[in-house]
Amino acid sequence: MAITNGMFRQLFSGLLVAALAGAAVAQDRPADQRQRLLELAYALGESHALRQACEGEGDQFWRARMMRLVQVERPGPTLETQLRERFNAGFVALRGQYPACDEASHKAEAQAARRGQALALKLSQSTIQVRRDPPAPDSVADGEAAR
Numbered sequence: 001m002a003i004t005n006g007m008f009r010q011l012f013s014g015l016l017v018a019a020l021a022g023a024a025v026a027q028d029r030p031a032d033q034r035q036r037l038l039e040l041a042y043a044l045g046e047s048h049a050l051r052q053a054c055e056g057e058g059d060q061f062w063r064a065r066m067m068r069l070v071q072v073e074r075p076g077p078t079l080e081t082q083l084r085e086r087f088n089a090g091f092v093a094l095r096g097q098y099p100a101c102d103e104a105s106h107k108a109e110a111q112a113a114r115r116g117q118a119l120a121l122k123l124s125q126s127t128i129q130v131r132r133d134p135p136a137p138d139s140v141a142d143g144e145a146a147r
Helices: 003-021 032-056 060-074 077-097 103-124
Strands: none
Touching: 003 032, 032 060, 032 077, 060 077, 077 103
């Protein structure tokens, strides 16, 4: 069975959701994972350009995924700017190269989806230790005085 562009989109989108579901605050990620986030933002920008070539400029499917990535990761201002710049760079790179929907743009879309899929899979499989402050003691429920 041949894998279609739509199947790649579904798989890529599903893996992106999985990566986001287990996401930690981006600042808590090691440097290699932050780099993968930047690469994923670039792949999302490429995918956005290629999807718009076929679906029209009103299509915001991959831009919405990028916005969700930023929302979930809660990057600091510097990393957020870098993520947005990488998304835009990916978009611009392929928008000019594939202005129309044709066989070449479909092949490029599948390639961008495979790359994004691999990055999202690596991120979803990452284990991150997130530092959390201990909860504040409840003076009524904690300690001997509460009894």
